[in-house]
Amino acid sequence: METTPRASINIMTALLLLSLHCFIGPAAMAEQPSSSTDQASLLALKQHITDDPEDLLSTNWTETTSVCNWVGITCGTTHTSRVTSLNLAFMGLSGTLPPHLGNLSFLAYFDISNNTFHGSLPVELSRLRRLQYFSVSGNSFEGEIPPWLASLPRLEYLFLNSNGFSGAIPESICNVSTLQKLDLSENQLARSIPSLIFNMPMLKAINLSSNQLSGAMPSSFCSESPLLEIDLKYNNLSGDLPRNICGNLPNLQGLLLTGNQFSGEIPSSLSECRQLQFLSLSVNNFSGAIPRELGNLTTLNRLYLGYNNLIGEDLVAYICDFGIAKLLGEENSMTRTKTLATIGYMAPEYGSGGYVSTRGDVYSYGILLMEIFTGKRPTDEMFSGEESLKRWVKSSLPDAVGDVLDAKLLSREEPTAAKLECVSTILELATHCCTELPEKRMGMNDVLAKLKKIRTVLGQR
Known part of the structure; x- marks a missing residue:
């Protein structure tokens, strides 16, 4: 039987596909991440742990049981065999992080806080494209904050506090448009705060306290920012407070600047932060009189202004007004008492x-x-x-x-x-x-x- 031109083409195509399968098919299939990849990545982490005082991983993380049943591990409901959460917080573990963790491609939650991990954060973690929550707080990590953190497209919560990170805060961190909470406190970070750090459109809370940051407080604020709390206390920040803080931060509830070197007068524009509950400006170099307009902040329940160079002449009159303001204008004021x-x-x-x-x-x-x-x-x-x-x-x-x-x-x-x-x-x-x-x-x-x-x-x- 003679073959038609169309049949010849189909046969050649089939032969070509068969050849491709024979030569590269198995290799390509082997590179596809799977539950076995997740298991191998976590076993690599186990090998990098030098102290497991409760034997939580040594007795539980074994190849004879499903990775989804391991302590600290959660698998997803859609991809039931893929690891979506790694939570080893407060387990007393010591060790380093292996690059293999970058293969946990379905990981959305990563928490190893309050252990004694040390070293640096491996760059391979930048491959965790589904990561939303990342916490290594309360460990002993060192070096600069890696700029690749800004490449995580879904990151919402970033906690690097209470470590030994040093150097500058990377400018790239300001590009994480999904970030809601950022905590870099209690490290050894120095230099100035990135000028656009308050411009992240989803940011609700930022804590940079207890570092060695210097320079002025950034004055660029995202219009109608959702920021609720700014904590910059115990640094070496200086200069005047931005006059436009409250104009673009209508939801601000906490402004904590204690223990810096801010100077100049306390801006009366702070009274425009109508939701402000906690204002801490003590231990600075503020001068002049306390703005009486602060008495209009009816939601304010904690105010710290001590250890400045404020003029005392009107303090009694001001505090009298402030005491009244605390109790007026809030329907649910009882809950605070x-x-x-x-x-x-x-x-x-x-x-x-x-x-x-x-x-x-x-x-x-x-x-x-x-x-x-x-x-x-x-x-x-x-x-x-x-x-x-x-x-x-x-x-x-x-x-x-x-x-x-x-x-x-x-x-x-x-x-x-x-x-x-x-x-x-x-x-x-x-x-x-x-x-x-x-x-x-x-x-x-x-x-x-x-x-x-x-x-x-x-x-x-």
């Missing part, structure tokens, strides 16, 4: 089996106000026996309030009568909040009404 239900802040009825109520929370508010203006805690050593913060404050009213007022709030000159009257009024309200019997205690609505009235009077002076 419940965190104070500890010794000294707790209403007496809690210790006698009484029910938790808003009357008890009013008591805690009163103690909190006393602490703000006196600088004393109810647990301070000076309060023993029958003497208490509440009794001490009450005995000073109304004419000796200057004797209990925190000295750090005073200027070199004696406070004016108006300022002392302000403090006296607030502390008198605080004592009414702390009446022993709950039924005789002021209600929260009455407290808020009184505070609003005091604030109105302050604004007229």
Whole structure:
């Protein structure tokens, strides 16, 4: 039978494909990652571990059991035989990371935090294209932060804190558009902070504290940034604070800059961070007066301004306004007070089996106000026996309030009568909040009404 031209072409194509299969097919198939590849990669890690005090890996990671049943290993539901999670945190392990880990091509979660791994991060980890969570915090890794971390296209959480990383923060880290949390704290990082580090569109929290970073704080912020917390404390940063911080950070809740060398005046524009809850500017070189506009931050519940060069003349008036601001303008303000239900802040009825109520929370508010203006805690050593913060404050009213007022709030000159009257009024309200019997205690609505009235009077002076 004669073959047609079309049949001849089909036969030649089949022969060609058969030849390709014979010569390169098996090799190509062998290079395809599989569950056996994952197993080999993890066994290589096991060989690089020099100390396994609980024998967790030596007795569990064996070739006779499925890798998906190994301790610290999770396999995916779609690709049931492929490793998607490696979690060896808090296992007391020591050793190094082998390059074979780059073959875990389905890995999305990598956590070896709080062990004693050392050395460097192998560049082969850049092949983990599905990686979303990467934590090596609390180890002893050294060297520079590898720039290849920026090539991980799905990375959302990066924790390199509490290691020995040194050098500069790589500029490439700013290109990780998927990153939500970045923690590089407690290392030996130096030089300036990359200028675009706050411009990552998904970044919600960044912690660069306890390093040796210097220079100015970056002033470039992504428009409508989702940033909730910036922690730069305990570095060598200097210069003025950017005036435009709050303009592009409407959601900022925490700004921690303690222990640097920032100077200049505290910008009044910080009052535009309407969601700010924690502002820490202590131990710097700030000068000038505290902006009264900060009193408008009704969500602020922690403020640290000590150890600066601030002018003290208006501190009493400011702190009076701030104390009121803390208690006004927040519908769920009670939930914040419940965190104070500890010794000294707790209403007496809690210790006698009484029910938790808003009357008890009013008591805690009163103690909190006393602490703000006196600088004393109810647990301070000076309060023993029958003497208490509440009794001490009450005995000073109304004419000796200057004797209990925190000295750090005073200027070199004696406070004016108006300022002392302000403090006296607030502390008198605080004592009414702390009446022993709950039924005789002021209600929260009455407290808020009184505070609003005091604030109105302050604004007229």
